Amino acid sequence: MQRSGSQKQQNYMFGNGTVTRGLTMKTIDLAVQSVTDLNRELHAQADKLNEKDWFVENPKGQHNIAVGLDEEISVDIKGPTGYYAAGMNKKATVTIHGNAGQGVAENMMSGKVHVTGNASQCAGATAHGGLLVIDGDAGARCGISMKGIDIVVKGSIGHMSCFMGQAGNLVVCGDAGETLGDSLYEVHIYVKGSVDSLGADCIEKEMRQEHIDELQGLLDAAGVDDEPSLFKRYGSARQLYNFQVDNASAY
Amino acid sequence: MSNNDKKYENGLRESATFDRKTIDDIQRAADTGIYDIRGFGAKRKVPHFDDLLFLGASMSRYPLEGYREKCNTKVTLGTRFAKNPIELDIPVTIAGMSFGALSANAKEALGRGASIAGTSTTTGDGGMTPEERGQSKNLVYQYLPSRYGMNPDDLRKADAIEIVLGQGAKPGGGGMLLGQKVTERVAGMRTLPIGVDQRSACRHPDWTGPDDLAIKILELREITDWKVPIYIKVGATRTYYDVKLAVKAGADVIVVDGMQGGTAATQEVFIEHVGIPTLAAIPQAVQALKEMGMHRKVQLIVSGGIRNGADIAKCMALGADAVAIGTAALVALGCNDPKWEEEYNKIGSAAGFYDDYQDGKDPAGISTQDPELSKRMDPVAGGRRLANFLSVLTMEAQTLARACGKSDLRNLEPEDLVALTIEASAMARVPLAGTSWIPGQTGF
Numbered sequence: 001m002q003r004s005g006s007q008k009q010q011n012y013m014f015g016n017g018t019v020t021r022g023l024t025m026k027t028i029d030l031a032v033q034s035v036t037d038l039n040r041e042l043h044a045q046a047d048k049l050n051e052k053d054w055f056v057e058n059p060k061g062q063h064n065i066a067v068g069l070d071e072e073i074s075v076d077i078k079g080p081t082g083y084y085a086a087g088m089n090k091k092a093t094v095t096i097h098g099n100a101g102q103g104v105a106e107n108m109m110s111g112k113v114h115v116t117g118n119a120s121q122c123a124g125a126t127a128h129g130g131l132l133v134i135d136g137d138a139g140a141r142c143g144i145s146m147k148g149i150d151i152v153v154k155g156s157i158g159h160m161s162c163f164m165g166q167a168g169n170l171v172v173c174g175d176a177g178e179t180l181g182d183s184l185y186e187v188h189i190y191v192k193g194s195v196d197s198l199g200a201d202c203i204e205k206e207m208r209q210e211h212i213d214e215l216q217g218l219l220d221a222a223g224v225d226d227e228p229s230l231f232k233r234y235g236s237a238r239q240l241y242n243f244q245v246d247n248a249s250a251y
Numbered sequence: 252m253s254n255n256d257k258k259y260e261n262g263l264r265e266s267a268t269f270d271r272k273t274i275d276d277i278q279r280a281a282d283t284g285i286y287d288i289r290g291f292g293a294k295r296k297v298p299h300f301d302d303l304l305f306l307g308a309s310m311s312r313y314p315l316e317g318y319r320e321k322c323n324t325k326v327t328l329g330t331r332f333a334k335n336p337i338e339l340d341i342p343v344t345i346a347g348m349s350f351g352a353l354s355a356n357a358k359e360a361l362g363r364g365a366s367i368a369g370t371s372t373t374t375g376d377g378g379m380t381p382e383e384r385g386q387s388k389n390l391v392y393q394y395l396p397s398r399y400g401m402n403p404d405d406l407r408k409a410d411a412i413e414i415v416l417g418q419g420a421k422p423g424g425g426g427m428l429l430g431q432k433v434t435e436r437v438a439g440m441r442t443l444p445i446g447v448d449q450r451s452a453c454r455h456p457d458w459t460g461p462d463d464l465a466i467k468i469l470e471l472r473e474i475t476d477w478k479v480p481i482y483i484k485v486g487a488t489r490t491y492y493d494v495k496l497a498v499k500a501g502a503d504v505i506v507v508d509g510m511q512g513g514t515a516a517t518q519e520v521f522i523e524h525v526g527i528p529t530l531a532a533i534p535q536a537v538q539a540l541k542e543m544g545m546h547r548k549v550q551l552i553v554s555g556g557i558r559n560g561a562d563i564a565k566c567m568a569l570g571a572d573a574v575a576i577g578t579a580a581l582v583a584l585g586c587n588d589p590k591w592e593e594e595y596n597k598i599g600s601a602a603g604f605y606d607d608y609q610d611g612k613d614p615a616g617i618s619t620q621d622p623e624l625s626k627r628m629d630p631v632a633g634g635r636r637l638a639n640f641l642s643v644l645t646m647e648a649q650t651l652a653r654a655c656g657k658s659d660l661r662n663l664e665p666e667d668l669v670a671l672t673i674e675a676s677a678m679a680r681v682p683l684a685g686t687s688w689i690p691g692q693t694g695f
Binding site for chain 2 (some may be wrong): 036107128147166185241243
């Protein structure tokens with residue numbers, strides 16, 4: 001397979017504006033090469049780092065793009081991705097210039113994943129660390145079983161989000177769908193807009209200064225100019241942590 | 252004469268419907284207000300491998316010399332897509348059991364025993380421990396709905412990945428680990444508060460059906476650069492359909508766990524009332540594989556109530572490529588050993604009956620996180636005992652295979668078997684002994 005356009009100067013249109021990147025970077029064209037070729041080249045950077053900046057053309061919603069990265073590289077994906085883009089990411093910064101399919105950044109360990117469009121369901125599922133920023137909306141089950149990741153959604157999120165969330169922070173600048181935070185453990189959830197309903201054992205909690213500070217840090221990291229005091233905090237009531245007869249109806 | 256025998260002599264009659272166990276269950280429920288949770292597997296009697304017999308060779312078949320002629324036991328798993336399939340010396344693997352459910356010493360012992368015997372062991376819900384990885388030549392890393400401790404580094408250290416959709420003890424249910432076993436180390440590995448009654452998810456969080464699963468499998472292959480085999484494990488229920496879907500989704504190996512399969516903690520009602528016997532599941536799985544032209548290409552591992560070489564030989568004869576043992580391996584390590592009788596009695600149990608794995612008070616130091624109890628499980632001695640047991644299992648299976656004239660365990664075939672009962676005959680799809688009748692398949 002021929003690699004197209006590597007080591008060349010590029011100008012690209014992103015979203016509402018032009019981003020000019022006069023960098024030498026390696027470009028992989030998924031109209032020419034396979035996702036497996038791309039992942040193999042990106043994985044090789046963990047053994048020997050020789051390209052910091054990568055550019056992916058013509059993703060066209062293919063699945064499993066840029067999964068299992070393990071090096072401090074930057075990957076810009078020009079267009080929409082399918083399932084599990086940037087899955088299990090470690091260290092890398094991945095930007096999806098478009099919409100992301102199911103399970104974007106699932107089980108991320110560290111690094112940053114930025115979706116400039118909307119994300120489908122299960123965004124950031126089970127992720128242990130790193131930062132996921134979604135400029136648009138996220139579908140159902142955003143942050144399901146999250147284990148330490150920080151997720152900032154500039155739009156709204158769908159139903160059953162943060163189900164069984166264990167650790168980390170979920171920030172929603174828009175609204176949250178039904179059954180938010182069902183069976184929650186220790187995730188901090190911040191929502192600016194409305195919440196359709198809370199799931200089992202999830203309650204609204206007091207917004208103390210430490211939470212304002214934490215939220216401000218998350219908004220800053222995500223590049224969101226919003227006022228932390230306008231958000232409400234939700235968390236676990238911790239009533240279902242141990243089996244109790246009187247809670248039987250909740251099990 | 253026991254007290255109950257005396258009662259019977261006095262003309263008292265126990266109800267078959269409301270027997271003593273049932274009465275005890277009702278009274279326990281009324282006392283506590285919560286269902287009974289326990290470990291071990293199904294205790295009710297179901298059609299099993301004891302209901303099958305081998306037809307040894309005589310006039311019409313030619314046996315192999317029992318002690319001299321070779322009978323191959325090696326098996327290669329994951330030949331469909333993986334660059335590095337797993338090569339095992341014996342077709343008896345160690346099933347997934349978590350650190351958390353088991354002590355670190357017990358996990359290490361399983362790794363040691365499996366490595367001596369030339370087979371694989373498997374992680375469980377809760378991640379991979381260094382003790383286990385270090386002592387396991389071939390380690391299968393389970394990918395479970397909870398994703399506790401799941402990380403790409405351990406994924407790449409694994410020799411195979413087993414995507415767990417369910418287990419025989421509780422198809423349709425998630426894992427459970429009660430607070431007394433969620434110690435600082437266990438909680439840390441699972442990112443949970445110390446001491447919570449941990450309820451694992453029963454559904455995978457980021458895929459919802461077989462078409463999604465196909466993409467998930469590709470993701471795992473991409474992350475591991477297509478090197479390691481990917482197994483799919485299902486609890487035995489609609490096995491025929493599940494196996495077909497697993498093949499379609501891209502599995503290298505399928506693990507089918509029958510209802511007798513063990514658990515560390517599950518509701519008793521779940522253990523005893525969900526799933527089908529291992530015996531009934533194998534022919535369904537093999538039929539599905541054969542119809543797709545994938546028998547032996549996608550390997551089949553069978554588990555759930557496998558105790559001896561005869562069980563293994565019967566699984567192989569019905570078409571399995573390998574088996575997995577869990578409860579039997581724990582017993583080999585020393586679970587339910589009569590030497591702890593006094594201590595079992597102190598916690599309201601007895602050697603031979605102990606199933607309270609969920610409590611974490613195992614006198615044998617196996618299903619516990621108590622540091623003092625764990626010390627009783629010597630990983631080196633335990634590993635040796637397990638290796639001995641695996642060796643006996645293999646020799647027993649070889650004995651039966653040779654008697655049937657087979658130079659490879661996988662050459663055993665359904666034609667070598669008959670059933671003792673009509674139920675077993677119908678489930679295993681082999682004739683009732685002394686007849687050519689297979690209920691549901693042939694006329695009497």
